[in-house]
Amino acid sequence: MAGLSNRSDGGAQLHELAAGHAQRWLADSDVAALRAAIDLLERAVAATPVGHERLVHRLLSLFLLLRDHFEFSSAAADLDRTIEAGEQLVAAMPTYHASWDRCLNDVASVLVWRYDRALDPCDLDHAIELRERVIAQAAPSSFLAHVNTRTAARSEYLGLVNVYARRYNRTGQLADLERIIEIRKLPIAGTALTDPDGPTWMSDLGTAYRSRYHHTGVLADLELGLRLGARAADALADGDPRKTEICHGLGDGYATLFKHDRSLVTLGRAIEFLELAVSMLPDDHADWSSAASYLAGLYGMRFDRSEKLADAKRAADLGEQALAAIAAEHPDLAVTLSRVGVAHLNLFSKTREPSYVKRAVELLEQAARATPADDPRWAGRIANVGMAYRGRFEVGGIPTSPEQLRTLAGHITEATNAFPSEQVRARYEVGSLAHALNEHGLAVELLDSAVALLPPAVPWEAGWQDQEGQIGRYPHLVGVGVAAHCAHGDPVGAVETAEFGRGLMLADQQNLRADLTELQALRPERANRLRELRARLTPGTSPVMPGPDSSERRGLLSDYHAEVQDIRRLRGFSRFLLPPQLSELRSVADRGPIVLVNSGLWRSDAVLITAENDPILIPLTGLTDEDLRDKVRELLDATGDSSPLTGTLKKRRVLHGILAWLKDTVVAPVLAAMHSAGALSQPTPRMWWMPVGPLSLLPLHAAALDTVVSSYAPTLRALSQARNRPPVSARRQLTVALSRTPGLNDLPGTAEEAASLHANWPGTTVLADEQATAERVLNALTEATWAHFACHAVADLTAPSHGGLQLHDRLLQLPAISALNLPQAELIYLSACSTASRGTRHADESLHLASLFQLAGFRHVIASLWPLDDTVAVAASRAFYDLLPSTPTADEAAFALHRVTQDLRAAHPDRPDLWASLIHSGP
Template structure:
C-alpha cells in the first residue's frame, strides 16, 4: 500500500489533481496502520504521509494541512537516524517554514532553521542548503540579525555550487539575488548589488518555465531599481519597470505575491517620475500602490505597501499641491509605522518616511505640531538604524530638514545647529557618485545659509555656495529637481552678495534664479517659490544699479508669487514683505506716491499675517517702519513718523540680541527718532537714547555695513540731543568699521559700491571731534577713513627691499601673493580665489610682524608720524552736519578753524548745480549758465570755506606759499583752489594750490626720487570712434615734445596695448584725448583710445619706476564719483598709483582749444630738466593767465588741478 500511495502522490504532482493527493494520504495512513509499531519501514511510511499533507497544503492553502504534515514528520525525525533522516528533517523544516509564512509565528521559523541545519550537518545536499539559505534570509527579514543574512548567502552559494543538476537551481539563484539585495540594503556594498542583479538574471535564464518565474522577475526588477538609485543609470530604471511589469503578468490573480508585485511596480514608477517628471508614471505608481494595499489583507508585508503608497501620495502633492494627497500620505505612513513591530529591519525606513511626510505638511500648513512629530519620528528612525545602513544618510537628511523648519518657526538656534550637524553627516555618509548626493548637498547648503542668517558667520555663506554649486553640477539637465537646486544655490549667491557686495555674486544669483524659473513647469507648486526669489533678486539689482526696469520686473514677478500663494500659506507674509520692498524701491527711484502707499499697505498685511513670536515678524515690522518713514518724507505727516517709530520699536523687540538683523533695526529706530525730532515733534527721552547707545555697543553679530549705519544714526541722534561725547565715540566706532565694508574678497568695483553709501559718515565724525575741540582726533579719523581703497593699494605697493634683505624667502612669497591680489579681477570665481589669496596674505603678514624689528610692517602711521610730509600747509576741509570745519596741519599742532556757513547739504546743492551746468548741452544757454554758476560757486566757496582758512594760513601778499587741499566728501568735486569773492582777489592770489586725498598719499608721492632723465610720451587723438573730434590735439601734441624728443602715438596708432607698452619707458606722459567717467562706479572711468577704453583699474595696477609727470589733458580726469568722493577714485589718482609723482588733471571737461592752450603754456613754463618739481607753480601761472584773459568765464580756467609733492 505504501508503494501505491507513493506512486499516486508522484502522479498527482504531475497532474495537479487534489483527489489523487487525497488517495495517497488515505493509502499511506492505511499502510501505517497495517505495518505495526515495530515495522522496519514505519518511519518512512509516517514521514511520507507528512510529505503528502505538505503537498495538499500547496493545493488548499489551509494551515490544517500543515499541522498534519508536522505531526507525521515529527514522528519521522524522532526515530533513530536512518538513511533518510536528512530528507525527513528537510521536509519537516520546509513544513515549519510554510506554516510560519501562513501564521507569522517566529517559533516555527526557528524550528525550520534548526531542522535545515541538522539536515545539512548530515549531508551537504543542494536542496537542504538552498532551504537553509531561504529560511535564514527570511528570519533576517524579521529579526534583523546580520549573522542570519551572511549565513543565508553562504548556504545559497553552496547550494548553487553543489547542485548543478538540481531542479531547484533557478530557485536558489533567485533567493541568492534577493538575499544579496537585502545585504546591500543594509551595508551599501555595491558589489553585493551587482551580484544580486547577476543572480536574478541567471535564475530567469536557468528555467524560463519555472513556476517561480514571477518571483525571479520581481527580484531582478527590485535589484535593478536599487542599482539605479545608487548609480543613476536610467537604463537600469527602465529595465526595472519592464521586469516588474513581466512579474505582474506572470503572477496569478489569487497568488499571495500579487500585492508585493504591485507595490514594487508602483515604487519603481514613482522613482522614474522623480527622475523624469512624467505625471503618467506617478499616476501608475499610485494605481499600483492602491491595488497592492487593497489585496494586502493581514500579510506581514502590509506595512511596506502602505509606506510605499504613502510616499507616492506625498510625491503627487509635491507636484500638484493638493493637500488631500499629503494628508493621505501622512495617514498611510502612520499606519505603516503602527503595523511595524519594534526591532523590525524596516522600522527605520518607515519612521523616516513618516518624518518626511510630517515635515512636508508642516512646510505647507505651518503647523508646529507636525514638525515636532517629524523630529520625534526622525530621531526614532536614526536610533533603530545601524551606522552602516545605506538608508541612514537619507534618514539624517530628513531629520535635519525637520530641525531646519522648526528653527524657522521658533528661532531656536539649537535646532539650526542640529540641522547643520545632521545634514553634514548625511553628506559625509553619501558616496561621491551616489545619485542622492546632489539632493543632500543642496539641503546642507540651505542649512548653512540659514545659519549665516542667524549668526552672521561668513564661512557658512561660502559653504552654502560651495554645496549649492556642487549640487547643481551633479544634477542632470533634465532632472525635475534641477530647478530647486538652481534656486537654492542662487539664494546662497544672493545672500553672499548682500554681505560682501560682490557684483559677480549678484549676477550669478540672477542667472540661477532665472534658470530655475525657466526649468519649472507653469503648473508646478514650486514655481511660486522660484518667482518670489527671482523678484527679490531683481529688487536687489535694482538697488545696486538704480535700474527702474529691474524694479518693474521685481514688482511684476513678486506680484505673481503673491497672487499664487494661498491666504493661509505660511510664506505669504514673506512674499507680501518682498512686494512692499519692491514698491518702496520704485518710490525711491520714481517718487510716485501710489507706490509708497502700496508699500505701507502691503507691509501692514505682512505684519498681520505673521504670528506673534514668529522669527520673521521683526522683518515685516522693520519694513513697515521703513515704508512709513518713506511716506513721511513724501507727505511730512507726523502720523507716519509716529507709526514708523512704533513699528521700529516692535521690530527691535522681536529681534533676539544676537541676531544679525538687530543692527539694521536699531538704525531704523534711531532714524525714526531723528525724523520725529527734526520735524519738531517729541524728542526721545534720555533713557531711550541711553538704551539705543548701549544696544549699538552690544551688537556684534551684524554685518559691518549694518553696524556702521546703526552707529552713525545713533551717533547723529546723540549729537542732536546734546550728547557730544557719546556722539563722537559712536561715530568713531562706525568709521573704524569702514574698511570691513569693502570686503577684500570682492572686486575693486564692488568695494567702491559698498563704501559709496557712507559718504556723509566721515564728515560727521570729523565734526563731532571738532565740536569737542579735538582737531587731532578729527585728523586721525579723516586719515584712517578716507581713501580706504587707495590706502589698500598703497599697501600693496610697499617697497620690500628691507624685508628682502633680512628675510628673502618671506619677501618672495609675500610679493607673489600681493601681485596676484593686484591682478585684474577676471574669471568666474573671483570671490573664492581672492578669499584664498587674502587668507594666505594674512598668514604671511602675521609671520612677518612676528620677526624682530618688523612689528609695524604695513600698519598705518599716525598723523603725527606723517606730519613732516605736510611740508608747509595741508588743509583738511570738511562740510559737516549743520556747519563745517577746517583743520590746518603744519609743523606744529593742528589748528581748528570753524566754518559755520559750510554745511553738507549746501555742498551737495552746489555740486549738483555745477554738474548740471557743466553738462548742459545747449550752445548759448549752456555757456551762459556755466559762466553764472561757476562764478557764483567760486564766491560761495570763498565765503564759506577758503576765505576763512586763508585768512589764517596765507595773509594777503604774493602767492608763494604752498597749500595742499584735502577736502572730504563732495567738497572734492569743487575747485577750492580757484575760490574768490566777486570782483576781488582770491585763492589764486594768495597760495599755490595742490590736492591730496590723505597725508599718507602725499608722503607716498614724495617718497620716490625724481626722474634722472626726461623721456617724453605723448598720446594724441583727433578722432576717436563714437566721440566728437578734438582738432586742437595735433598742435597740442607738439608742446611736450618741444626740446624733449620722445615717443608720439597718435590717431589710429593709439591702442590700449601700445600705450601700456610705452608707459614703462616714459618719465613724462601727456594725454590729449577723451576721458570717460562713471559717477556710480568711478573705477570704471577710462581714457578713450582708438581701439577701446583704457580703464582706471588697468592704469592703477601698473608699477612704473622713475615716472615723474602725467598731464591728463582730457575730459574730467580729476573728477570723482558722487557716492565715492572720500575715495578719490579718478584718473589722476590712478596715474599716481601707477608711479607718477606729479599729475595734472581736470575737475570737469575743458573745450578743446582751451585745453591745448593751457598745455602749451604749461610746458613753456616748465624748466628743461627731468624733474617736474615746478609743476604746481607752472600750472598756477597758467591758470592765472587764463583767468586774466577770460575773467568772466571761470569754467574755462578753474578746472585744472595739481596732485603731488
C-alpha cells in the same frame, strides 16, 4: 552578512515579543503596546552580543520605535533616548548595509529636531557629519543620472543643504554657504530645464549665489543668481506655486542690484517680479502679507527716486494691507514690520510729514523688539530705529534720551553675527543720532568704530564695481565722523578719521606696493612670503575680477591678511600697513600747510595742519550741507551743458556764483587762520587742499587764486608717498593725442598739443590716433617718465570705475590704470575732460584718472574738474610746459599751473569755466 558573527543570541525571544507589540502599535496606535515594544527591544539589544548579525536590525527597530514615541510625547527625554539609540545604530551598521544611507539621514534628522528645540550647535555639527558621509559614499554623477533614484537623491541633497543653511543662519560662517553652493551645483549638471525638477534646482542654486553676495558683497554672485532665477521662472507656467516663490526671490534680488547701479530700469524689474508674485498669491495666502510688504518697500524706493505720488501711495497702501493681514505668530512679522517702517521712513525723508516718521518709529521699534540679538539682521534693525529717531528729532524736536542712546549703542555691540555692512550702518545711524543730539563723545565712539569696520565691509575679493557699491552705501559716514570729532574739540581725531575712512580702494592698492625694506632686513622669510602673495594678487596690468567661484582669490586674500596680522605681532611692526597716525605724517606739511575741509550734516569745519604746531580747528559757520549739495548740483548741471549759447551763459553764471560763495564760506576763514598761524609768510605761499565728500568737486584753488598756490591731495598718506619717491634722472616724454576717436567728436587741438611737445622734446614718443591703442599706451607708459594725454575722457559719476581714457580701440578704464606700477614716473598732464571729477556717492574715494595715475607712480598730475574747451586746452598746456624748467623733475609744476590759471583768467575774466578747471595734485 559577511563580517557579522552568528554567536549565541540571548535577545531572540525578547525581539520576537517586541515585534508583536510593535505590530499592535502600527495597527491600532496603541501607545501601551509601543512602550512595551520599546522596553523589550532595549532588553533584547542589551542581550545581543556586539558584532552579532541581528544587532543592527534590533537597533534599527529600537531607533524607529523611539522616534515614534517622541513624535507622540514630544518629551525631551524621549528625544535624547532616540538620539542615543541612533548613535548606537550608526556605530554598529556597516556601510554596505542596504539601509545605511537612510539610517544616517534619519539620525541626522532627529539631531536637527533636537537642535530646533535646544539650539545646541553640536547637534547641527553632528547632523552635517552624518549627511556628508552619505553624500561622500555616493557617486553624484551616476547617482543623479538614473530617474529611479533621482527623488531619493534630491531628498538627500536637500537634507544636507537644509542643515548647512540652519548652521549658516546661526553662525554666519561663509564656509557653510560655500558648501551649500557646491551641493546645489550637483543636480544641475545632468538636468535640463524641461525636467520637472530642473527649474527648482536652478532656482535653488541662484538663491545660494544671492546669499553669498549678501555675505561677501561680490556683485558677480548677485548677477549670476538673478540670471539663474530668471531662467527658472521663464521655464514655469503662470500659476505654478514654484514660479510665485521664484518671482518673489527675483524681485528681492533686483532690488538689491538697484542699490548698486541705481538704475530705475533695475528697480522696475524688481517691482515687476514682485507684482507678479503678489498677483499669483490669493489674498488669504500665508505669504501674501510678507510679499506685499516687500513690494511696498520697493515702491517706496522708487518714490525716493521718482517722487511720483502714485509710487508713494502704492507703497503706503500695500504696506498697511500687509500689516493688517499678517498673523502675530508669522515668522516674517519682524521683517514685515521693518520693511513697512522703512517705507514710511522713505516717504518721510521726501515729504517731511511728521505722521510718516511717527508711524515709522512705531513699526521699527516693534521690528527691533521682535528680532533676536543673535540674528544677522539685528544690527540693521537697530540702524533703522536710529534713523527714525533722528528724523523724529529733526522734524518735531523730539529728543532721544541719553539712556536710550546708550541702550541702542549697547545693542549694536551685541550684534556680533551681523554682516559687516550692517554693523557699519548701525554705528553710523546711531552715531549720527548722537551727534545731532550733541552727545559728541558717544558719536565719536560709534562713528570711529564704523569707519574702522569699513575695510571688512568693502571686501578685497570684490571687484571695483562691487567695492563701489558697498562704499556708496555710506556717502556721509566720513563727513559726519570728522564733524563729530570737531564738535568734540578733537582736530587730531578729525584728521585721522578722514585719513582712515577715505581712499579705501586706493589704500588697498598702495598696501600691495608698500616698501618692505625694513621687514626684509629683520625678517626676510616674512617679507618673501608677503611679496609672493602680493605678486599672485596683482598679476600684470589686468586686475583679477572675481566671479562667483573666485575661491582661489578669497583663499589668497585670507592668507595675505593672516600674514599681515602675524607681522603686526612682531616687535616694532604693530602698525604694519595700517594708515599712519597724524604724528607720523605731520612732516609732510613742511613745504606748506595742508587743510582738511569738511561739510557734515550739522556743522562744517576746516583743520589746518602744519609741520610745527598741533592741528588748528577752523569752524566754517557759513557752510551748510544743504547749500553745498545745491552748489554741486548746479556745477554738475552747468558744466555738463554743452549747448553753445545757453550752456555758456549757464556756466558763466553758476561758476561766478560758486567761486564767490566758496571764497566767503571756506577760503576766507581758512586764509585768516593761516595768516594767524604764520603760514602765509612766504612771498608765494603754497598749500594743499584735502576736501572731504562733495567739496572735492569744487574749485577751491580758484577761489584762493590771488593768495596761495594750491595743490590737492586725496590723503596725507598719498601725499607723503608721492613726496618720498626718488627723483627721476631723465625725462622720457610720452604724448598720446587723438584728434579723431571712433564714435566721438573730433579734437583738432590735440595735434597741435602733440606737435608743440615734440618740438620742445624731439625724442618724444608720440602715439596719435590709430596708433594710440590701449596695449601700446600701457606698454609705452612703463618706459616714460613724463606723459601727456590729449584725448576724450569718460567720467561716470555713479560708477567711477566705468570711467577712463577713450583710446582708439577701447576705453582704458580705471582698474587697468590702477594695476600699473611706474616707479620712475614724474609728471602726467591729462588734457582731457573731467579727469579729476568723481561722483558724489564716491567722492571720498578719489576714484578718478588723476588719483589713479598718481597711484600708478606719477608724482605730479595735472587734471581738470570739468570738460575743457579744446582751444583753451591747447593754450594752457603749451603755456604750462613753457614755464617749466628743462629738468627731469617737475617740482615747479604747481607754480607753473598757478601762473597759467592767472593768465587764463586775465584773458577770459568773465568765463571762470575756461580758467578754473585745471588742478595740480602732488608734492
